[in-house]
Amino acid sequence: MELEVAVAKISKWSVRESGDTLEMIERPHGGLSFVLVDGQHTGKGAKQISNLVARKVVALLADGVRDGAAARAAHDYLYTQYDGKVSAELHIVSIDLVSETIVISRNSHCAPIVGAGTTIRAINEPSDAIGVHRRMKPTITEIPLAPQTTVVVFTDGVLDAGVRSGDKFDVVQFVAEKLSDANVSAQQLADAILARANELDRGRANDDTSVLVIRVVPRQAGDAARRLSVRFPIE
């Protein structure tokens, strides 16, 4: 088996800086964690918040702290720093090679989508943002690292795409359609979701928009190499 992870993110239309932050960190006992944070509001202020939270979580995970504890600590930190007045939505998605699971810890109203083969479902238990309530705990979902497993996590730029024009994005339906092609790659799926969200917003993204896709696929490369690739436009 092989793991494919893809992220695609754009900022709100006409805003230079995305308020979403995505960080990746190697887990000290094996595997990787992805931390996706959506800071309150947009632009520079939101970026500072999401950066602060992501940094805190990444530092804790790198020290071997468990995901749930890292999410709680990030909440306490944000709550303390801003006196409960600033919120952030936080997703921690970990590929844990020890337990052989994908663990999704979420403090966000954006329900992740998980699937085995073409059967998919949204994990839509209620979940609150961090930073504003006195007590908070993440919603944690653990799924086995099995062939054809798919995990899709996104920020509210996806969830609310098209709301302005009354043409709301049915992400679950969209992902189900895409997964009917078993060969769709994580990158293709992430790109397609981002493109569809942007299309529903008439090419002017209504909010910072980030998509993270993880897929377990049959092994392709002949070697045992790990590969990372990043692409982004510069002026």
Next chain:
Amino acid sequence: MELEVAVAKISKWSVRESGDTLEMIERPHGGLSFVLVDGQHTGKGAKQISNLVARKVVALLADGVRDGAAARAAHDYLYTQYDGKVSAELHIVSIDLVSETIVISRNSHCAPIVGAGTTIRAINEPSDAIGVHRRMKPTITEIPLAPQTTVVVFTDGVLDAGVRSGDKFDVVQFVAEKLSDANVSAQQLADAILARANELDRGRANDDTSVLVIRVVPRQAGDAARRLSVRFPIE
């Protein structure tokens, strides 16, 4: 313009865990930093060292500390923790969108290769590993973010590939040949270097081997999205 970054890494033949650690972090003022650390020896011990160093550097960079200061701090930390008895080779490669440069801070005997178009050179000023000498400073190279810029950074699995069989890897020559095709992608270049090193080691990598390639290429994607993709084999 568009930035392409690619990493490919494998562990030493028959060793489960690579002693090299690669981490990526968003710079608080814009841009990205890549931290590549080669811990002394191989296997679990090397991994713990490289992880420790990478984690320290990443945390400092995320706090806005300058690369050179982060490298110095990582040295002091490693030197203090292990009483000057454990070394690590450290590369910090930053894409700084404020100064519009790529900054390479190096404490390694593996000379990075930088190129403008098809003209390339190795940055081979002497540079020592961190952790073992009382005083240490990184070798810092700053190059402008211009079209067709290429940066190749690697660990000694590449540098020493083929040494056992007397067929040493001329990395500069190899990269020059690959860059004669202006359309070669960062991923293709990184993969080709890794494959060639492995071939010279007769398919049994003599050491942990990591390659990081950065290229500035004409813009391809129609949107302004940032994209990240990760692939690795699992059991």
